[in-house]
Amino acid sequence: MSARDVLNQIKGKFDGTILRMDVPEDNRLFLYIRKDKIRDLVRYVFRDLDARYVISIGMDDRPHSGTFLVAHNFAFDKDHVLLSLLVNLPAEYPKIDTISDIVPGANWAEREMRDLVGIEAVGCPNMKRLVLPDGWPENCHPLRKDVPWNFVPPEYDENKEYPFDEAPKGCVAVPFGPFHPTLDEPEHFRLFVEGEIVRGCEYRGFMVHRGIEKLADSVLTYNEIPMLAERICGICGCVHSVVYAQAVEQAAAIKATERAEFIRTIMLEIERLHSHLLWCGLASHILGFDTLFMQSFRIREPLMWIAEKITGNRKTYSLCLIGGVRWDITPDLSRDLRGVLDGIEKEWIRVADAVKGDKNVQKRTRGVGVADKKLVKEAALLGPIARASGVAIDARHDHPYAAYDKVEFDVVVEDGCDVWSRLMVRVREVFQSIRIIRQCLEKMPEGPIQLKLTDELPAGRFGMSSIEAPRGESHHYVVTGENNRPRRWRVRAPTYQNLQGVPAMIKDQQLADMTISLGSIDPCFSCTDRMEVVDIRTGKMKIYSQEELRKLVRNSEAGRP
């Protein structure tokens, strides 16, 4: 089924509802929908056509069309089609019917839309604040075009506290985070615990939101954004820069050079390898199994060195530009890379055998953090979580990009729905990644690594792209714009969806299983928050007030060239 077939199917059922359509490629479909029919259409697409919910995007399009825009994105994984349902909302009444009751996984997206763009989802069951800080005033929405990127509302109230839900009767609220040994970044889970059993939880994250999307549509240019996108995440940064570039390329109908696509594939797989090895290490550490933790990191290290050799950096590759890449893989590097892969493969076979037979690890992970097929569908869970629950989705296979259609690999699926299956999926995916890189090195054609782009990119075009990041599908949505920068760029990292499944995964489990259940989604809060930790180096001891801290940060920013 191509995009046209999906279109015809929808058209047959909702003829008068579609106001405008755009089929830029066989696998992309943009439909403008009548505002009052959005719920019916979403129900049809999500329930009857069994599409996977991807993300919802809110956008202030008043300077151009005089309206607000909302896009609900869905994926037809088996048919390789991405669908975007768009609705125009009048500038004076930015409200749309909620879809959270039909698609539970859309709750965060609707809350974020209200926080950042000021588009209200009418009837949404949970509309608590998600992204904005506690003290931010109600009527100020930073992603609106009339709010400057460096605006600080004068009504900001630093003493305001987040209204947490009351603990249910008989339960104690155990704070998990913002700082905890197993959280690498500040996030807060408020666990409602009865004895040792977790009965529920409330999540408050987004603590250090960096406003990257705002910077992109007001300060940076197309080719600067990949460098910033890469810094969204400390582990899967390359994913974000590539998926952004792909979204822009799709919007502007550009195709990166063939060699560049192979290089992108190789670097993405190197990233998956080091990320999976990192996860195996961290998960073992959470379980108290430090030997596997140390061994994983030792095995991982040569990957970081080869990445540094190729790109100049262990982790932040600065790889991608619109239409190509910045680093080539020379024959020397190619030989080195093969050597590294051989070494890792040999060692990982031994680790995989040891882990598979380890009763002790199985005892801690089997039947723990269960996410069944229903939860995967409802919360739109992704990547290894979905694949460990028998749902074979993998953007590399379902929505081929870069050079993935030119290599062979298996989509690894397990059906235990628990942490053990997620561990097995990741352990086995390591071998697939090695296989992909080897094929790429063999098949990579000669040629330029970067397109020569002389014309300005056309404005007002829509682009969306999905990439299988180590943690699941990363989805970016781009609307091209004027001044050599996009009008809107929306990042949806896999953890954004996977985190929404965690409360259901830890409910009625032991407190001890909380950390590994959360760990099993390989949470990447920085992707979700798109935030950064500011490191303030001071020699002397001093306790800063919030106001002083803020001044400190401002001053250092002002001092920069």
Added chain:
Amino acid sequence: MNHTLTTILLAVVNLALVLALSPLIEGIMRKITARVQSRQGPPIRQPYYDLLKLLGKEDIESGETPLMQRFAAYLSLATILSVALLVPMGGRVPLQSGGDSILLIYLLTLCGISSLVAALAAGSTYSLVGMSREMMAMMTLEPLLAVAIVVGAIHTGSLRLDDVLGGSLYGAGAFPWAGLIMLGVLVFSLQAFVGRVPFDTAEAETEIMEGPMIEYSGPKLALFKYARMAKLFVYCALFVALFAPWGNALVYPLSLVIFLAKVFGVVLLVTLIAATHARYRIDQVVRYYAGLFALSLVALVFAVNGL
């Protein structure tokens, strides 16, 4: 007179051994763990530095009831040192006229209680979770050691420490069923007595951030850490005394060397188990102990029947 003098001498030697060597044993343990994990590892004398550094830090009052917290820290080290006086280390039991096996069991329980007191004094949610875990573990774990000592007492018909801690577990009669079963039971539970992976549920750094220890810092933390190291030494010594006491009758320095070699062997076992296991959950821990306890009751039946 002469007897009193040797008692004092032995007591001093035992205390000195525990205080001086337990950080060394911890250091060796860390080094071996590091090697198993393909790491360089810290220098073997690192635990001494750690203790000195902590002892030199500012003594901050913290937690809900600071006084109780201080008391818990003193109690933990004091108890384990008292236990050291009741265990033979290459000689006879120093304080054998001062107490019997029952006192030994009481003091060992008191070690666990000191960390309950610590948790209660801290009053944080995490420390209370740690406390409830510690309590559950104690209730199922402590009987195991008690049964081992009772088996020895049945065989010798006496509660005197020198009698019980002298290989009495194996009895004098035919095949030592009871002794061997208890040896198995304690090999599989020693890890829990010294609070190492996979049975460190009560402290579980990655779950409840060291539980009872959460509010401790500086010198008080040093005392707890010292007590934890001493505990490893003393329990290993106790294990040796119960199951492999041979060599104590030899000339003193020689018997000491043999004793230390045996303790080192037990420590090696503990280290290797810790390095190759993931932490169990408290319900799994309790079920595990319950199985061992059932087994130890079988041993008790054998012992009563003279086996």
